[in-house]
Amino acid sequence: MRHGKKDNHLSRTHSHREAMLQNMASSLILHKRIETTLAKAKELRKFVEPILTRAKDDTYQNRRVVFQSLNDKETMKELFGTVADKIASRPGGYTRIIKLGNRLGDNAETCLIELVDFNELLLSAVAEKAATTTKTRRSRRGSGTKSADATSAPVATSTEAPVDEASVAAAPAAGDDLTLIEGIGPKIAELLNNGGITTFTQLADAQDETVQQVLSEAGSSFNVHDATSWNEQAALARDGKLDELKELQDRLKGGKEEQ
Known part of the structure; x- marks a missing residue:
């Protein structure tokens, strides 16, 4: 019985499963994103994220441990070079899974698994949105109470800019679903x-x-x-x-x- 065992065997023997995860991890590190089934992607994420955490600390011991898992020199070079520099400030969650729907034939759920720091399209979109969006915070302190000074009300309203009804009517509506x-x-x-x-x-x-x-x-x-x-x-x-x-x-x- 499999009581308490949460790992998905993926219908493979232990050696076959480990070899497959090694190859998929190498492909993910080298190409930054791969397309696979949802079940394999979830197991790959558990396999590769501890490796990425070790790569942030470039020591001889960490290189030995990571090489035991990957067993590929080109992948090691890319991991401890380009990838480690990109993920240095990220405390975890290095991968993202994007569902693509079911594929023809076996109707298996497919997805795209990628390294989040290498999706230049989303990163540039987020940076552009942050640069163009300005947020203001207005204090709500005392908004529910009236001032004891009766003359303070006209002074407060006189400094406010008049509401342009035409601009309010022309404001874009919220996006649709x-x-x-x-x-x-x-x-x-x-x-x-x-x-x-x-x-x-x-x-x-x-x-x-x-x-x-x-x-x-x-x-x-x-x-x-x-x-x-x-x-x-x-x-x-x-x-x-x-x-x-x-x-x-x-x-x-x-x-x-x-x-």
């Missing part, structure tokens, strides 16, 4: 938002080439998604025709209409 569109998951919705497509109206008016360019810049794994029906679905969602949208999505599979 693009995951309602068949074929768009949370990750793709985030990529579209970073690309400037945040509402159903913008998606309905966007050219297919623009959407495919956003997906292509995110990597080859996202470029396989079929976005030909996204405009039509977004137009129905924009107009509030949810029943027609549901009927259309019943005929779709992965964003593409079945033959």
Whole structure:
């Protein structure tokens, strides 16, 4: 019985499983992201993250221990060089798993596992958003009490800037939930938002080439998604025709209409 044993054997012997995890860890370190099944990615994360933690402290003992796990000189060179410099300030959580859906054939759950510090697209998007977004904090102290001095009220209101009703009316509405569109998951919705497509109206008016360019810049794994029906679905969602949208999505599979 397997009481208390939480490791997934992956239907392999011990030696086969260890060799597979070694090869996958080497590929992840060398290429920074790999596509695999969700079960293998979860086991790989438990295997590789302690190795990445040791790599941050470049000592002879740590190199010996890591080499026992990886057994590849080129991987060791990349790990204790480029990778160690990137993850030096990160206290953990070096990898990210992005689900890609089920693959044809065996219907296995597939995903993309990557080193979070090497996803330049997301890092640049976060940096750009932080640079352009300004946050202000206003004190709420005493907001619920009135001043004893009756003359203080006109002085406080006189310093406030007048409210421009036209600018309030022209302010952009909050972004729509693009995951309602068949074929768009949370990750793709985030990529579209970073690309400037945040509402159903913008998606309905966007050219297919623009959407495919956003997906292509995110990597080859996202470029396989079929976005030909996204405009039509977004137009129905924009107009509030949810029943027609549901009927259309019943005929779709992965964003593409079945033959």
